[in-house]
Amino acid sequence: MLRAFLVVFILSLFSSPVIANTINWLTHDFAPYYILNGENKHQGRDESIISLLEKQLPNITFNRILIPSGRVIQELSNTSANTCALSLYKNSFREERIYFTDESSTTGLSPAVAMHIKLSRALKLPADKAVSLASLITADKLTLGISMSRSYGNEIDTLINTTPDINLIIRPTRDSLASLTYMLNLKRIDLLLGYPSEHYYLAKSMNFDKNLTQRPLLESPELSYGYIGCTKNQQGAKHIALLNEQLKIIKQTQAYTQILMRWLPAHLKIKLKTRIAETKNAT
Template sequence: MVAALMPRIFLTFILFSYLSPVANAKTINWLTHDFAPYYILNGQYQHQGRDESIISLLEKQLPTITFNRVIIPSGKVIQELSNISQNVCALSLYKNDYRKEHIYFTDESSTTGLSPSIAMHNKLADALELPNATEVSLLNLIRDKKLTLGVSMSRSYGKEIDTIINTTPDIDLVIRPTRDSLASLTYMLNLKRIDILLGYPSEHYYLAKSMHFDKNLTQRALIESPALSYGFIGCTKNEQGAKDITILNERLKVIKKTQAYNDVLMRWLPEHLRPLLQSRINGTK
């Protein structure tokens, strides 16, 4: 009797295993990299990065899917995504026509942030009479005010700002090519070896805070920058990538309505720039 039941019990076990969400659970491989404050891999603020936190919000929305984080150099992200033999995704990517030929992107943005800003010493902001809410002109500061500008090598800040940097004659420019160029430039800014530093607001704030310079340094939005900077999820352009993009696009619509998502976007902004980001986001709805 027992022997006769064994095949039936075994078949039932196989069917249960096949239909089980755990057995059918698939994996999304997320490309991450050591780039604070988007991914913070160690130190005091470990795992509090903006982008890695949004991945965690998506993970909670998709309990039957395993999220596997893969750490690679930031310069390799697009290359890995473009390899159709892979099955990988990445958060917060700029979307353009060339990339869309090789990568699937969500229609829904995964991150929204303020565009490039400048950091400066509080004393300089006071001397120039620039209140917190003031948007400033980069061209005016480097051409007319003759301020020394620090920038990271081989980094784009948008068409208008790039044009100003590359075509304005007789400006005082300090360029740093190292991997930690923004940290090096922030150190110089605090010592007043440069006057202003170009970067993204969250990066400025994170570095100033982690280097304990946040009481000395401040930021101002630039009139030459777009109101907002958007990032999208990209996945490998193959059959699996198409499925992943569809799922992630729908989940983004859900998490973007939550307070937790809004809090993540604001986490690495200085207090005086948070209302600006919120007002600009509200203005786009």
């Protein structure tokens, strides 16, 4: 009897107005998107956008849950839970398991590779031109470092997953980029795949910015879009519909634009602003 009562009680909680009016956000220790410590604490890009949404929805409780970044997709795919996460790539595997907003939650420069300045000079790579990741890891046989369980877009994901005999170093997602950036500075890997703001923030914070440089990739589009994903159940569908409408509102604000630019160096801020403007004009 007691066990049956507890089951009914728990089920009633998940159908209660309290649960319905709560959005559980999956967050993780991953600068510069979520910054949990130091002088820039809580100034991460994604956590700041969540805060903008929170201000737009004063009647909804925002509950932040800290988990390893490598578990985000797994947790979102659990239909017995009710969670959401910001700034996710859409792909067919994920869309089978997770609801996504139609409206993007973040816009940024597409994946790039970081490398040691000495290597870029040895390869004679111009500072202002995109490079071919396929050529670097096949023809040049360079060792590539990546974080586990991340998606970098269909073309790059396919390249990494289907190209045989490449030198690939994969690190678990907790502090993986910091660990890989450290290895890059020591020349234990040749290339590090990530995003421009990540490369810039980590190189700067680790005092490696004089040693490391980055290049955009020919296999990437000019802009990278992230979306909000929520659990694929009835409550998740409601959250997605609500958040999709709120994204349309906050994306018209100066505060939102400033957050997107926050962790980019000056020349990349200009590039991102220009590309966003070009995209808007094209539509």
